[in-house]
Amino acid sequence: MERVVATLEKGAQCCGWSHGGRRLAVGHADGAVSVHDSSDPSTRASARWMAHTCGVINVVWIPPEFGDAIACVCADGALSLWDEIGQDAQAVTWKMCKFFEGTGSQVLDVQFGVSLTTLRMVAAYSDGHVKVYESMDPLELNKWQLQAEFQNVIDSVSRFGKPSCVSASIAWSPCRGENQQSSFVLGYNSDLSQFNSPKIWEFEEAHQRWVPVAELALPGDKGDRVHAVAWALNIGRPYEVVAVATCKGIAIWHVGLNPESDGRLSTEKVALLAGHDGEVWQLDWDMSGMTLASTGADGMVRLWQSNLNGVWHEQAALECNGVQH
Numbered sequence: 001m002e003r004v005v006a007t008l009e010k011g012a013q014c015c016g017w018s019h020g021g022r023r024l025a026v027g028h029a030d031g032a033v034s035v036h037d038s039s040d041p042s043t044r045a046s047a048r049w050m051a052h053t054c055g056v057i058n059v060v061w062i063p064p065e066f067g068d069a070i071a072c073v074c075a076d077g078a079l080s081l082w083d084e085i086g087q088d089a090q091a092v093t094w095k096m097c098k099f100f101e102g103t104g105s106q107v108l109d110v111q112f113g114v115s116l117t118t119l120r121m122v123a124a125y126s127d128g129h130v131k132v133y134e135s136m137d138p139l140e141l142n143k144w145q146l147q148a149e150f151q152n153v154i155d156s157v158s159r160f161g162k163p164s165c166v167s168a169s170i171a172w173s174p175c176r177g178e179n180q181q182s183s184f185v186l187g188y189n190s191d192l193s194q195f196n197s198p199k200i201w202e203f204e205e206a207h208q209r210w211v212p213v214a215e216l217a218l219p220g221d222k223g224d225r226v227h228a229v230a231w232a233l234n235i236g237r238p239y240e241v242v243a244v245a246t247c248k249g250i251a252i253w254h255v256g257l258n259p260e261s262d263g264r265l266s267t268e269k270v271a272l273l274a275g276h277d278g279e280v281w282q283l284d285w286d287m288s289g290m291t292l293a294s295t296g297a298d299g300m301v302r303l304w305q306s307n308l309n310g311v312w313h314e315q316a317a318l319e320c321n322g323v324q325h
């Protein structure tokens with residue numbers, strides 16, 4: 001049975017579900033942000049406030065163990081964090097707890113990752129730079145420090161020209177075990193091929209630095225512009241599963257758990273899913289890490305699964321009327 005969980009007014013540009021799908025945050029062209037509670041039968045926003053003076057192009061929820069908070073990316077490159085305060089539904093307000101000034105380049109994507117009790121935020125910028133911030137106090141979201149800054153390239157010694165990046169996609173590893181290193185995958189849609197191919201970056205505790213441990217692209221694919229990446233939750237598999245969307249389709253990659261002698265992780269491209277008519281915009285795995293959802297310019301949501309023989313197939317296709325990017 002279908003049920004409307006939110007009615008989005010004209011000017012809505014982006015949205016993001018909270019972890020568990022309980023709430024929906026929406027960014028608007030006028031700089032406003034609204035929050036909808038899926039349990040509210042009225043479908044109207046439970047809160048709305050002006051977050052920026054120009055349009056909000058991305059909203060991302062912070063992991064729930066750190067409270068009800070969201071990151072907002074603005075069209076002028078500004079990044080802000082907002083925290084919900086108040087104890088009852090009648091007195092709930094949203095307060096800005098951190099503002100990251102624009103630096104001349106635009107934030108294209110931002111995602112949060114948790115390693116044991118440490119909250120980290122990675123932001124990808126339109127000049128090809130990546131910045132990793134670390135929370136100095138998990139209970140105080142206004143205290144962050146820049147932990148690292150680098151470019152999404154394997155050979156850090158080489159000098160590349162300044163890329164022009166249209167978009168970027170980041171996905172943190174969902175694993176949080178004691179011996180699990182903090183890691184994420186990042187791919188760009190840019191005019192320089194070296195930046196585009198998705199790389200898995202892992203935090204090396206011994207030297208306190210981020211190092212590339214895998215590249216999810218075959219030799220002939222390294223220049224392909226990346227539109228979306230998604231990292232599946234691993235429940236007992238002897239390898240990780242990462243999905244990558246490019247102009248060629250949706251590639252499914254298996255990534256080894258243990259590094260080889262050179263410190264890199266083994267990779268294998270096991271499937272290329274074709275079905276969307278046009279660009280794929282977004283990928284999301286379900287909570288089991290078994291079903292992949294994709295959506296794109298054709299206005300379709302497609303669900304993909306692997307059978308017992310490891311063969312991937314389209315399980316369902318849903319038409320979304322009025323979808324716009």
